[in-house]
Amino acid sequence: MKPSVAVVILNWNGKRLLEKFLPSVVKTNYPNLQVVVGDNCSDDDSVAFVKTNYPMVKVLRNNRNYGFAEGYNKILAQVKADYYVLLNSDVEVPENWISPVIDLMESDRKIAAAQPKIKWQLDKTQYEYAGAAGGFLDKYAFPFCRGRIFDAVEVDTGQYDDVKEVFWASGAALFIKSEAWKAVGGLDADLFAHMEEIDLCWRLKNMGYKVMFCPDAEVYHVGGGSLNATNPFKTFLNFRNNLIIMQKNLPKNEVFQMIFIRFFIDLAALIHFLFKGETKFAWAVSKAHVDFFRRLKQSNRKRTAVQIPFHEHVGVLPSSIVYNYFIKKIKRFSHLTGSL
Structure with a gap:
């Protein structure tokens, strides 16, 4: 039997997003799956919408808005599965987006977390800002992605279609073994939101685990569903x-x-x-x-x-991404020099 997987969507006043993207999630083709909406004390009618229209989806509610990090910690403490998938509410998925990632993670006990290819939902030829083809850090711990450096987002032409160990996996579609989640203590609630997945992956790597990118699965992310770039x-x-x-x-x-x-x-x-x-x-x-x-x-x-x-971790660029981008004018990951 395939390992059990729980896809968990954290929601806060997101009825509009659930209406648009939850239908694709419930159509997922995976034999041992549960879909969970964890609600961060919404005051719209998103919970009623899910319960009325998707009775197969489990709804768990927090008593207040704990933010992304602690919100997920509270919800996942109530979920039993071999694998958790933390999925943003503004992500569209194809039917067969889970199996390739699970198969990759099952191939190596040291793999604790992974992400699929993340592309832009509004133009599915492009990578998406929050994750693209896997996350990296430069020599000063500045984050960037394979397929996205600062605001320069690449078109997906298959240039990153290789399975690769990365530094961090995006929280927009984060796969993690539940035993690894518990071992590392989940997300850091004090971060509230943003970069909490980088912290999680960094702690996993310090424990000897691997974080991977799986090119054989892809999802489509709108981005900025909770806080947009102008905030x-x-x-x-x-x-x-x-x-x-x-x-x-x-x-x-x-x-x-x-x-x-x-x-x-x-x-x-x-x-x-x-x-x-x-x-x-x-x-x-x-x-x-x-x-x-x-x-x-x-x-x-x-x-x-x-x-x-730090330099011994896989996924660290041995130079400054700020210097590469703003001084050397390098806009593509594949043009960076150094071991990655």
């Missing part, structure tokens, strides 16, 4: 959380130097926002740094027991 709060979360996950997961002899360098990179981003007249985003970067220091002791207590030297 300064998203900028705040991205900058703050990136610093927090570095503090938590880097070895002691690397963490101070890396964060010190990142402060200067972030300062350049702040100045860039100011020159563009985007003062709300500049202020968001500043607030991110203040909040990072405010949480320093709290985050320090969450440091993993073992930290592998």
